[in-house]
Amino acid sequence: xxxxxxxxxxxxxxxxxxxxxxxxxxxxxxxxxxxxxxxxxxxxxxxxxxxxxxxxxxxxxxxxxxxxxxxxxxxxxxxxxxxxxxxxxxxxxxxxxxxxxxxxxxxxxxxxxxxxxxxxxx
Numbered sequence: 001x002x003x004x005x006x007x008x009x010x011x012x013x014x015x016x017x018x019x020x021x022x023x024x025x026x027x028x029x030x031x032x033x034x035x036x037x038x039x040x041x042x043x044x045x046x047x048x049x050x051x052x053x054x055x056x057x058x059x060x061x062x063x064x065x066x067x068x069x070x071x072x073x074x075x076x077x078x079x080x081x082x083x084x085x086x087x088x089x090x091x092x093x094x095x096x097x098x099x100x101x102x103x104x105x106x107x108x109x110x111x112x113x114x115x116x117x118x119x120x121x122x
Contacts (some may be wrong), residue, residue, distance in 0.1 A: 026115050032109065044100060048093055054072055055089045062086075 062082050067073070074082075 023115060030112060030115065034108060037108065041101060041104060045097060048097055052090065054094055055085060055093070059085045059089075 062085060066082065
């Protein structure tokens with residue numbers, strides 16, 4: 001998105017009309033808001049990164065445990081735990097991050113689309 005802001009702002013840079021100045025101002029405001037939102041999303045994602053690291057460590061432990069005890073038949077609960085930690089856990093983390101990002105960025109994308117279509121840029 002940062003490149004979009006830069007390219008759209010540079011496209012309007014040489015134009016001296018009031019409409020172009022207004023569009024440049026709107027783009028600058030959106031870029032400031034995007035940078036603030038990007039910082040906020042970065043802070044929100046930190047706990048998810050820790051959860052992913054913990055999940056990877058538990059997954060590695062379970063795989064090592066299963067390799068060492070290959071001759072032992074594991075119970076159904078242990079099988080479900082391994083499947084959960086190997087697959088479902090990470091899908092939940094990725095899905096949560098996707099939902100958070102979309103909820104925060106959708107409104108900004110709509111406003112940018114309005115600015116681009118009004119200026120004839122997009």
